[in-house]
Amino acid sequence: MVKIPCIYENGQIEDIEASESVFGRVYNEALVHQVVKSYLANARVGTRAQKGRSDVTGSTRKQWRQKGTGRARTGAATNPLWRGGGKIFPNKPTENFKQKLNRKMYRAGMCTIFSELLRNNKLVAIDEFQIEMPKTKVCLQKLKNYQLENVMIITSEIDSNLYLASRNLPNLKVVEVDLIDPVSLLAYDNVVITRDTVNKIENVLQ
Template sequence: MEVAVLNSNGKETGRKVELSNAVFGIEPNNHAVYLDVKQYLANQRQGTHKAKERAEIAGSTRKIKKQKGTGTARAGSIKSPVFVGGGRIFGPRPKDYTQKLSKSLKKVARRSALSLKAKEQSILVLEDLNFETPSTKEFSNVLKALQLDGKKSLIVLGDSNKNVYLSSRNLKGSEVVTPSELNTYKIVNANNLVFLEGALEGIESNLSK
């Protein structure tokens, strides 16, 4: 699949790059994509939720009324879950939500997600960006030139670039990552993927193995 290389003004440079069919042209495995997205979201959960149960409530252990003759149900402790301020029955406890997937399955999922974006023609290739200083305005102008202003976009750099990252940080809907930070959830969640030329070689060599 050939894609034209654009410059920061959104114009074609006259050059084209060939996207690897082994990464961008496979038959998508939707179930692998589902499993990888599910794992990513599960791994974001802290699992620190906790409610105090009956044994953990601070309060008197005195029997609050006599056993018989009151005409109401017997009650032995103010910490009972049936009273306001009592412990919670079967409350949440800290839990590890971490899930694991094999490396091969994760690669299949990422190739599938990239192939889906390629079929949707939602992939752009851009010349390498190089900002002298962080500039949100300059980065915003690039997005406008690519007609991505206000859309969910994922920009993949070839190497870590602090100035480009800082320039994008205040813009809602746009995210800048390096190839090592690219995952299935971010690919699926974005409306458009923008690959800088320097990023393609590393991604293709990593995912085609």
Template sequence: MPSTTVYNLAGEAVDKLELSEQVFGITPNMAVLHQVVTAQLVNRRQGTASTKTRAEVSGGNKKPYRQKGTGRARQGSTRAPQFRGGGTVFGPKPHPYHQDVPKKMRRLAIRSVLSDKLANENLIIVNDLSLEQPRTKDMLAILEKLPTSEGKRVLMMLPQRDENVVLSARNIPTAKVQHVSSINVVELLKHDFVVMPIKTVKWIELVFGEGLSAEEASKKIAEETPVESGSEA
């Protein structure tokens, strides 16, 4: 069973965490990864590129010159493709680029990336990831203390939205904060390091290991988390 070190925000190793072999210990499936990444990038395309044919461009109602006697090729309109201002032949037209990918393939691709991140020591687990107030300087200090290489792209995945963390990382070009329910292959591959608290790891294991839905996993983690005295239920 794979395991990794758990750090605190001061960059100190405080614990060891055993991870699900089904999620973090598989051999990456490169073929599925390629297919899922391709589909995700294709689905981002709007498909709104459009050109006008000779029937759609304005002008050209009059025959440019007489049919015979000029020695030139016969022409019926100056909006034919060979003329300046004419229509486009076989140009792009709006159409959908959507590609469907089976749910099992998407989940296998995410498990493959997570396993690869862990194997290459690019997955960093922290006991908690929160700030008392939004401050970019504090976030930079945290990233410097954690075992992330300077100048590398870091993706922080939170189990629930924390406005202080989001605002603190907003002005750091190499850092991005994302909710764990938005986990996707492209973002995981685009960033060199992935930082996540233990609650995020549990959510991922419930969803991608045990097959729970995102809502069921969030509800189960909320039930296991003790409510602090004085806080709202």
């Protein structure tokens, strides 16, 4: 078992026990790189549209006779080797960038990220993160009480007050356990999990 420091709003700190298979793994840089690369690739959408030889405007007449001119043989002016011709293997909006990653590897990579965050003192737990009213100022004050900046908070449930109070803050991201991703975990200076999400994270990743 490993221990995660749990911070209360009054400043008191208490250690809570967590699974070593999730929060105590040895760092594997190659696996983390593969998980992040796969996540970014799967989120990518084909936005490029290039023209092939059948899409460009140009004469389809044979440019000169096949033999006897001394020049290389050629056909239509839409030939990809010609200026103004179509592109060989053009990119299409339907292009698929997806990279398959086994579920076991993805979970192992996420556990590795959580473990490295804990080793580098970038992962802490808090008792709870609830907002009494949908006010950004109230959310800022709560972050100030916990002394948190540029932080990602993982909670079991996001109610309307918390969503409305946190959505305009550029250095704060609040997500539920089911929506955590490797890129966000690495993007923020601190990652905070609520006390009741520790078991949920372990159930999802084990």
